Amino acid sequence: MGIYFDEKRSVFRLSTEHTAYFIGITDGKYVGHAYYGGPMEDCGCGYLMRAGEKPKPPSENPWEKASFADSYPFEYPAWGVGDYRESCLCVRTEGGHRCAELFYESHRIVSGKPGLPGLPATFEREGGGEAETLEIVCKDPVLGLKAVLRYSIFGDSDALARSVTLTNEGEENLYLEKVLSACLEMDNEGYELLTLNGSWARERHMEFSKLRHGFQGVESLRGVSSHQAQPFLALTTPDVGQDRGEVYAFHFVYSGNFSARAELTQFDTVRMTMGIHPDGFEWTLAPGESFTAPEVVCVYSDRGLGAMTRTFHDLYRNHLIRSPYLHRKRPVLINNWEATYFDFDKERLLEIARRAKEDGVEMLVMDDGWFGKRDNEHCSLGDWQVNERKLPGGLRALSEELKAMGMKFGIWLEPEMVSRDSELYREHPDWAIRIPGREPAMSRGQYILDLSRPEAADYVYQAVSAVLRSADISYVKWDMNRQMTDIGSAYLGREHQGELCHRYVLGVYRLQERLLREFPDLLLENCTSGGGRFDPGMLYYSPQIWCSDNTDAAERLRIQEGTALLYPLSAIGAHVSICPNHVNGRVTPFETRGYVALGGTFGYELDVVRLSDEERQAMRDQIALYHKYQELVREGDYYRIASVRENHEFDCYLAAAKDGSEALVTYVQETARSNYHSRRIRLAGLLPKERYVCTETGEEFSGELLMRGGLLVPPLPGDHAAKLWHFVKK
Numbered sequence: 250m251g252i253y254f255d256e257k258r259s260v261f262r263l264s265t266e267h268t269a270y271f272i273g274i275t276d277g278k279y280v281g282h283a284y285y286g287g288p289m290e291d292c293g294c295g296y297l298m299r300a301g302e303k304p305k306p307p308s309e310n311p312w313e314k315a316s317f318a319d320s321y322p323f324e325y326p327a328w329g330v331g332d333y334r335e336s337c338l339c340v341r342t343e344g345g346h347r348c349a350e351l352f353y354e355s356h357r358i359v360s361g362k363p364g365l366p367g368l369p370a371t372f373e374r375e376g377g378g379e380a381e382t383l384e385i386v387c388k389d390p391v392l393g394l395k396a397v398l399r400y401s402i403f404g405d406s407d408a409l410a411r412s413v414t415l416t417n418e419g420e421e422n423l424y425l426e427k428v429l430s431a432c433l434e435m436d437n438e439g440y441e442l443l444t445l446n447g448s449w450a451r452e453r454h455m456e457f458s459k460l461r462h463g464f465q466g467v468e469s470l471r472g473v474s475s476h477q478a479q480p481f482l483a484l485t486t487p488d489v490g491q492d493r494g495e496v497y498a499f500h501f502v503y504s505g506n507f508s509a510r511a512e513l514t515q516f517d518t519v520r521m522t523m524g525i526h527p528d529g530f531e532w533t534l535a536p537g538e539s540f541t542a543p544e545v546v547c548v549y550s551d552r553g554l555g556a557m558t559r560t561f562h563d564l565y566r567n568h569l570i571r572s573p574y575l576h577r578k579r580p581v582l583i584n585n586w587e588a589t590y591f592d593f594d595k596e597r598l599l600e601i602a603r604r605a606k607e608d609g610v611e612m613l614v615m616d617d618g619w620f621g622k623r624d625n626e627h628c629s630l631g632d633w634q635v636n637e638r639k640l641p642g643g644l645r646a647l648s649e650e651l652k653a654m655g656m657k658f659g660i661w662l663e664p665e666m667v668s669r670d671s672e673l674y675r676e677h678p679d680w681a682i683r684i685p686g687r688e689p690a691m692s693r694g695q696y697i698l699d700l701s702r703p704e705a706a707d708y709v710y711q712a713v714s715a716v717l718r719s720a721d722i723s724y725v726k727w728d729m730n731r732q733m734t735d736i737g738s739a740y741l742g743r744e745h746q747g748e749l750c751h752r753y754v755l756g757v758y759r760l761q762e763r764l765l766r767e768f769p770d771l772l773l774e775n776c777t778s779g780g781g782r783f784d785p786g787m788l789y790y791s792p793q794i795w796c797s798d799n800t801d802a803a804e805r806l807r808i809q810e811g812t813a814l815l816y817p818l819s820a821i822g823a824h825v826s827i828c829p830n831h832v833n834g835r836v837t838p839f840e841t842r843g844y845v846a847l848g849g850t851f852g853y854e855l856d857v858v859r860l861s862d863e864e865r866q867a868m869r870d871q872i873a874l875y876h877k878y879q880e881l882v883r884e885g886d887y888y889r890i891a892s893v894r895e896n897h898e899f900d901c902y903l904a905a906a907k908d909g910s911e912a913l914v915t916y917v918q919e920t921a922r923s924n925y926h927s928r929r930i931r932l933a934g935l936l937p938k939e940r941y942v943c944t945e946t947g948e949e950f951s952g953e954l955l956m957r958g959g960l961l962v963p964p965l966p967g968d969h970a971a972k973l974w975h976f977v978k979k
């Protein structure tokens with residue numbers, strides 16, 4: 250593994266254990282993509298760029314430079330000189346012209362992984378010592394623009410992290426109209442496009458579609474990465490499965506507007522791109538200034554989707570999530586939202602806490618409605634003063650009573666917002682994102698604070714930190730409940746309005762960074778009306794993210810399958826809630842809801858006071874399971890065994906210890922089957938030659954028998970019935 254430059258051939262090689270990535274330089278100027286795939290050492294692969302074919306490169310055929318640009322596999326294509334495929338860069342000059350052309354200038358290979366200013370990014374943990382970074386410096390001499398293309402690899406990962414920094418070395422302003430972060434060129438192999446799409450309460454459903462000529466992809470222009478699309482794109486060979494087929498995946502470490510596209514070209518090559526969405530974006534780069542585009546994580550697998558998934562999981566656990574809770578047991582929490590909505594007071598919360606404590610719950614999370622005069626969703630965001638009518642004695646009194654009963658205390662906040670009906674808005678209407686002369690569109694009665702404005706960002710910080718200092722608060726659910734419209738800032742000048750969406754995201758990052766610096770032990774859970782900002786960017790700040798407002802176990806299987814395609818189970822906020830489910834009215838067994846929530850962070854979102862004795866006993870049993878299995882789920886390898894999305898009958902996945910010593914299998918059926926024999930499922934992630942005992946039944950199996958022969962699942966009575974098996978190596 251490592252990065253190597255073959256000087257004779259002008260080829261760079263970046264190797265990880267199971268992959269290799271080659272970049273070539275043509276004519277001493279053009280930086281092109283030669284190969285990305287399984288491990289390969291031979292740097293003679295530069296011919297794969299086809300620069301020797303017609304049209305020959307400009308040094309040999311200056312009469313056809315435009316045709317050369319039309320097909321050359323640029324590593325970082327720019328707009329304006331004959332490459333008509335998706336470009337990564339579009340620059341306007343003061344003269345109003347749009348064109349850029351980047352030529353190789355120099356490079357360096359450095360050990361380690363540099364951070365990106367103000368942005369979340371993968372990093373090398375202290376003492377890691379095995380990350381390496383290639384920086385290729387390119388220049389456009391006419392614009393005076395320098396571009397540093399950055400590629401990092403890690404000693405323990407098959408992922409590649411890419412980013413780009415642009416610097417204006419000229420004397421005039423440059424206007425960046427488009428700055429994507431990564432591009433990948435390849436020949437088409439009958440690829441299919443894999444994306445994760447959805448909506449509120451239906452986030453991240455996996456979807457495959459055949460690649461056709463032209464552009465296709467996913468995007469968000471909502472100011473957040475969104476419920477509708479995940480900043481992820483993969484090309485898969487048609488035979489792809491969990492353990493077969495090839496996958497090229499891009500995942501964006503960013504939480505705002507994005508574009509992820511694949512383009513099948515006239516020559517049957519494919520170009521994949523990813524970056525900040527160019528619509529509405531413009532960044533003024535004054536002389537001497539730099540702009541860094543966020544990181545894209547690239548993963549290649551020739552061992553199917555399963556290997557891709559585990560590469561992402563390990564990369565994020567080892568090199569992205571910074572929280573001290575990463576490897577810690579998270580407290581079992583109960584959140585009062587679905588139990589009370591806005592209708593609660595201190596006594597009601599304490600009653601819930603007392604009962605929940607008896608059943609083994611460790612933390613009460615007080616959700617929306619504790620501040621200002623907030624008895625509904627239309628007011629008080631921004632007025633972060635406790636409502637003493639509901640909570641006499643304030644947060645301190647509540648937290649102390651909880652502490653006295655042995656419960657931790659967590660709190661809900663929606664810091665990026667301001668209600669139209671709030672003191673804050675009445676005082677500072679110009680702190681809301683809006684366009685002068687236009688009535689901004691409300692959503693949930695609220696506007697978004699302009700976090701590009703330092704006083705607004707500082708107010709938010711002071712308000713949130715004052716809340717956290719006022720009581721013993723262990724956990725924050727940081728919510729964000731509307732999408733961006735009327736994009737204008739009364740703070741930014743005319744030339745900077747196109748920067749607002751990105752500056753807003755940077756503002757969110759800055760706030761959370763600052764908060765975690767002051768409260769390093771805080772367990773932060775990000776949330777955006779459920780899973781509307783579930784992205785690697787937020788994971789850099791919070792080790793867990795609320796996955797969806799939909800807590801129905803049956804739908805959660807699909808949502809959690811798509812989420813776990815990329816994110817470790819330790820990051821997936823999952824709770825048991827009441828039935829009929831508040832989102833879709835479905836009724837599922839209490840036991841099943843618990844098993845499904847065990848595939849995430851685990852907790853409760855219900856009125857424990859109204860549970861039957863039987864349900865409370867089930868709750869105690871579930872919590873015991875959580876204590877037993879949480880470490881395995883948090884630290885283990887995830888294997889998808891079967892998907893209800895594909896078979897419409899049942900879902901099955903497992904968490905296996907990295908050393909093969911144990912595994913927890915979760916099986917949930919969609920509908921009960923009449924008069925069938927047992928169903929055979931083949932496990933994965935075990936050691937074939939070892940023997941395993943099923944801790945529920947005492948039965949013994951070899952690893953190979955469970956993986957090749959399979960496990961027999963007896964017919965289970967009832968729709969949505971579920972079962973867990975725990976296997977331990979003898």
Ligand code: GLA
Nearest residue numbers: 586616617776777778779798
């Ligand atoms: C969002 C969250 C919910 C809840 C409400 C409170 O919708 O996703 O879990 O916190 O806000 O208003």
